[in-house]
Amino acid sequence: xxxxxxxxxxxxxxxxxxxxxxxxxxxxxxxxxxxxxxxxxxxxxxxxxxxxxxxxxxxxxxxxxxxxxxxxxxxxxxxxxxxxxxxxxxxxxxxxxxxxxxxxxxxxxxxxxxxxxxxxxxxxxxxxxxxxxxxxxxxxxxxxxxxxxxxxxxxxxxxxxxxxxxxxxxxxxxxxxxxxxxxxxxxxxxxxxxxxxxxxxxxx
Amino acid sequence: xxxxxxxxxxxxxxxxxxxxxxxxxxxxxxxxxxxxxxxxxxxxxxxxxxxxxxxxxxxxxxxxxxxxxxxxxxxxxxxxxxxxxxxxxxxxxxxxxxxxxxxxxxxxxxxxxxxxxxxxxxxxxxxxxxxxxxxxxxxxxxxxxxxxxxxxxxxxxxxxxxxxxxxxxxxxxxxxxxxxxxxxxxxxxxxxxxxxxxxxxxxx
Numbered sequence: 001x002x003x004x005x006x007x008x009x010x011x012x013x014x015x016x017x018x019x020x021x022x023x024x025x026x027x028x029x030x031x032x033x034x035x036x037x038x039x040x041x042x043x044x045x046x047x048x049x050x051x052x053x054x055x056x057x058x059x060x061x062x063x064x065x066x067x068x069x070x071x072x073x074x075x076x077x078x079x080x081x082x083x084x085x086x087x088x089x090x091x092x093x094x095x096x097x098x099x100x101x102x103x104x105x106x107x108x109x110x111x112x113x114x115x116x117x118x119x120x121x122x123x124x125x126x127x128x129x130x131x132x133x134x135x136x137x138x139x140x141x142x143x144x145x146x147x148x149x150x151x152x153x154x155x156x157x158x159x160x161x162x163x164x165x166x167x168x169x170x171x172x173x174x175x176x177x178x179x180x181x182x183x184x185x186x187x188x189x190x191x192x193x194x195x196x197x198x199x200x201x202x203x204x
Numbered sequence: 205x206x207x208x209x210x211x212x213x214x215x216x217x218x219x220x221x222x223x224x225x226x227x228x229x230x231x232x233x234x235x236x237x238x239x240x241x242x243x244x245x246x247x248x249x250x251x252x253x254x255x256x257x258x259x260x261x262x263x264x265x266x267x268x269x270x271x272x273x274x275x276x277x278x279x280x281x282x283x284x285x286x287x288x289x290x291x292x293x294x295x296x297x298x299x300x301x302x303x304x305x306x307x308x309x310x311x312x313x314x315x316x317x318x319x320x321x322x323x324x325x326x327x328x329x330x331x332x333x334x335x336x337x338x339x340x341x342x343x344x345x346x347x348x349x350x351x352x353x354x355x356x357x358x359x360x361x362x363x364x365x366x367x368x369x370x371x372x373x374x375x376x377x378x379x380x381x382x383x384x385x386x387x388x389x390x391x392x393x394x395x396x397x398x399x400x401x402x403x404x405x406x407x408x
Contacts (some may be wrong), residue, residue, distance in 0.1 A: 120320050132374075157370060159363055159366050169322065169329060190397070200389055
């Protein structure tokens, strides 16, 4: 890898550990303060590096944001891997897999941060929208081979974002604390129908 | 109309200024203390009016909340009115009614603002959660007379919030610009199943 800009007394060299420390700090800041409330200089301070190093690695805040989100499981790859196992029961498998990821705060908070930011910041919404439309929806649409593929994928996304809002952000009961399998039974058939069932007049 | 209580210097008649003062006080109380922690008499005291005047203007706490949040329609009453027409087709009727409201920015933006706030601000999330749990879910649960009534109502809420996020906030295509009836056909059966169908093992 290319050497990073070095700070004069920098205890942190610009290697993988430093990059990781910056990403950890960024995830914590984005989770706690949302997109607008996170400053590169605060992330740099939390990670114990110069802000110039953060810029060097990630360019800008949205670059840092993208990289921080990419540290968790890539949603596009996750959905694609599930669909490679076939479309039978994909609704239940998808919701079960997502809950296993997100019920653990360590792997769940990046997605919560992403949704929080998208709700209030147009750039973050555009970032999320661009990622969803260009990566997730396209791959899902290609995999399911059904009419209205983009609509299907977006409908599934709407229920998934609604679950994130209800269980992890607004925390409405009983959704906030019910067993994962309760949600698998309730939401699985919804996702299954959106992805493979009848969603529009004339569908099989 | 009943005259308002007069403060000693009593500039406040029961007109538009007084109504505005009550709404300002309500917004401050709801923000600071959440839905359950807000009492009509405290709002009245803050605004320097008698509590009877608050009831006169807004009826009840959910009416005051609706007005304070600048919502043109009280969500609790909307859902209750739809359910009074019976549960047949309530999923499609609900989604059609909500889209008619929210596709018009004048009546839609307050709900979008509320969801945005709840996504990033814990006080706002508590406010929304309190309102939904105390007013909306309770009435829906009472009206549908099915097992798992609270779960059903919350599941429907999760899909509705997901729709708000996808169509009005993140604006993912094709959900952002598709015809309302496309969404009625796609989301109606989901809401219908959540409210009246099989959502858990052992449901009829």
